Amino acid sequence: MTIRTRFAPSPTGFLHVGGARTALFSYLHARANDGSFILRIEDTDIERSTEASIQAIMDGMNWLGLEWDEGPIFQTDRFPRYAEVIEQLKAEGEAYPCYCSKERLEKLREGQMEAGLKPKYDGKCRDMDPVDTPAGITPVTRFRNPLEGEVEWNDLVRGSITISNDELDDLVIARPDGSPTYNFTVVVDDMDMGISHVIRGDDHINNTPRQINIYRALDAEPPLFGHVPMILGEDGARLSKRHGAVGVTQYRDDGYLPEALLNYLVRLGWSHGDEEIFSIDDMVRLFDIADVNRKPSSFNTEKLNWLNQHWMRSLPAEQVAEALAWQFELLGIDTSTGPALADIVSVQAERVKTLKEMAEQSRMFYEDFEEFDANAAKKNLRPVSREPVEAIRAALEAIEEWTPENLHQAIIDTAETMGLNMGKIAQPLRVAVCGSGVSPSIDKTLWLVGKERCLKRIDMALEFIAKREAAT
RNA sequence: GCUCCCUUCGUCUAGUGGCCAAGGACGCUGCCCUCUCAAGGCGGAAACACGAGUUCGAGUCUCGUAGGGAGCGCCA
Numbered sequence: 159m160t161i162r163t164r165f166a167p168s169p170t171g172f173l174h175v176g177g178a179r180t181a182l183f184s185y186l187h188a189r190a191n192d193g194s195f196i197l198r199i200e201d202t203d204i205e206r207s208t209e210a211s212i213q214a215i216m217d218g219m220n221w222l223g224l225e226w227d228e229g230p231i232f233q234t235d236r237f238p239r240y241a242e243v244i245e246q247l248k249a250e251g252e253a254y255p256c257y258c259s260k261e262r263l264e265k266l267r268e269g270q271m272e273a274g275l276k277p278k279y280d281g282k283c284r285d286m287d288p289v290d291t292p293a294g295i296t297p298v299t300r301f302r303n304p305l306e307g308e309v310e311w312n313d314l315v316r317g318s319i320t321i322s323n324d325e326l327d328d329l330v331i332a333r334p335d336g337s338p339t340y341n342f343t344v345v346v347d348d349m350d351m352g353i354s355h356v357i358r359g360d361d362h363i364n365n366t367p368r369q370i371n372i373y374r375a376l377d378a379e380p381p382l383f384g385h386v387p388m389i390l391g392e393d394g395a396r397l398s399k400r401h402g403a404v405g406v407t408q409y410r411d412d413g414y415l416p417e418a419l420l421n422y423l424v425r426l427g428w429s430h431g432d433e434e435i436f437s438i439d440d441m442v443r444l445f446d447i448a449d450v451n452r453k454p455s456s457f458n459t460e461k462l463n464w465l466n467q468h469w470m471r472s473l474p475a476e477q478v479a480e481a482l483a484w485q486f487e488l489l490g491i492d493t494s495t496g497p498a499l500a501d502i503v504s505v506q507a508e509r510v511k512t513l514k515e516m517a518e519q520s521r522m523f524y525e526d527f528e529e530f531d532a533n534a535a536k537k538n539l540r541p542v543s544r545e546p547v548e549a550i551r552a553a554l555e556a557i558e559e560w561t562p563e564n565l566h567q568a569i570i571d572t573a574e575t576m577g578l579n580m581g582k583i584a585q586p587l588r589v590a591v592c593g594s595g596v597s598p599s600i601d602k603t604l605w606l607v608g609k610e611r612c613l614k615r616i617d618m619a620l621e622f623i624a625k626r627e628a629a630t
Numbered sequence: 631g632c633u634c635c636c637u638u639c640g641u642c643u644a645g646u647g648g649c650c651a652a653g654g655a656c657g658c659u660g661c662c663c664u665c666u667c668a669a670g671g672c673g674g675a676a677a678c679a680c681g682a683g684u685u686c687g688a689g690u691c692u693c694g695u696a697g698g699g700a701g702c703g704c705c706a
Contacts, residue, residue: 168706203705260704276632277702298704316635325633333704340706364634364701387636388699396699429643432654451643454699458641461656509668569665584665596667
């Protein structure tokens with residue numbers, strides 16, 4: 159059997175993490191089984207669908223590297239096909255025109271709710287004699303759902319699910335203008351596209367039996383269904399625009415690597431023993447839809463942060479540097495005159511959680527500063543530090559080969575000569591060169607800042623100390 | 631209201647009747663290391679929603695209760 163899966167978003171917003179994970183699972187199931195992954199845009203709701211959303215969704219998938227083999231296929235291009243199938247269903251008596259007004263339906267629903275019943279269409283037009291056809295009303299088309307029996311399927315993630323046909327009613331498959339509705343178009347599309355496995359959010363569980371009945375009416379074999387649970391916000395509440403439902407590209411802008419987000423997302427609801435770290439290749443090799451959980455899970459930024467750091471440290475520095483360049487750009491920092499970005503990555507990756515943070519904390523490698531951080535200066539640029547700083551300045555100036563090794567040696571030697579421990583030299587030096595008390599190891603920092611800038615900043619620090627001495 | 635689905639540490643999870651006085655990971659936390667911040671090493675606290683039943687034995691099977699979620703559209 160050829161495995162074919164699809165991701166079928168409706169273009170009414172960006173690609174958020176829930177959708178991204180559904181797409182990922184669908185993608186992995188295809189890749190893990192040598193199948194194809196198809197992107198279909200469900201844009202039959204012309205009112206709400208936008209071009210910008212289509213672009214945003216594809217941007218998100220591209221950033222994550224979720225490549226589709228076919229598509230994007232637009233439902234709006236397939237209206238003639240839907241019309242054809244609707245005609246077929248009508249001709250076979252599997253669908254019928256319904257003239258009921260929305261008002262009548264609304265009343266019906268209210269009455270049923272009040273009586274404690276599940277609201278359902280009552281089938282008024284189901285067996286109407288054509289001679290009774292009311293004039294002047296353009297009807298909708300309803301699917302003739304079986305009255306008896308039940309629908310059962312073996313869900314790929316939930317196991318057997320059974321729903322009785324008397325829970326279902328005759329759903330509308332075409333509006334008065336002939337435009338098709340969701341539960342109908344998915345079936346026609348999945349059938350025509352030869353989709354073998356439908357992997358989607360569990361909010362579709364209740365739609366599945368209706369769709370299976372349509373497949374049967376069409377004499378088509380239904381695909382296999384796998385309903386994956388939803389992702390909740392940090393607080394356990396449903397993701398909504400107010401609760402962290404942001405587009406995945408927001409994570410890119412916030413300094414996350416796609417490898418990290420993907421790794422995080424795949425572990426939300428899926429596991430492989432005790433393993434936590436998965437590259438996309440690992441996922442393709444190990445993923446099995448049967449190992450997906452049934453329970454909804456909450457998004458946890460702390461763990462994403464940890465994974466992001468892991469991937470910043472593990473991926474080739476050159477690769478991470480490309481993503482870092484974007485962050486410097488966002489901050490308006492010109493990196494052309496400073497150290498190579500890959501070197502920044504190798505010294506900073508283990509001390510930050512995101513690339514954004516990395517760029518922010520690396521500003522001093524590229525730009526001079528006007529003043530020292532007040533607290534750091536107060537503590538470290540004191541009169542007592544003047545001599546050590548002067549000494550280290552001289553030692554640094556004498557260095558010809560500006561390498562971390564030589565710098566390290568110079569600091570050790572200076573400390574020893576002055577009978578001080580390393581911290582007494584390194585910390586004032588750090589504040590002098592960085593402007594603040596936090597940086598990578600002092601030798602690497604000096605190395606990256608460069609000799610000229612280091613000496614200039616040390617002079618600035620000595621001036622600062624001198625002023626302080628004069629003031630007392 | 632009705633139907634369907636879900637329920638192991640704060641969070642993500644392992645667990646498919648005995649290997650579980652429940653393991654891993656993030657986070658939190660103690661100690662060590664240390665030029666700052668980190669990273670790292672070694673420890674620690676922390677969970678089977680509840681109640682019945684089946685069984686020699688239940689986190690694992692069944693039923694019920696509670697709690698949560700979804701659906702019940704001429705939205706997708």
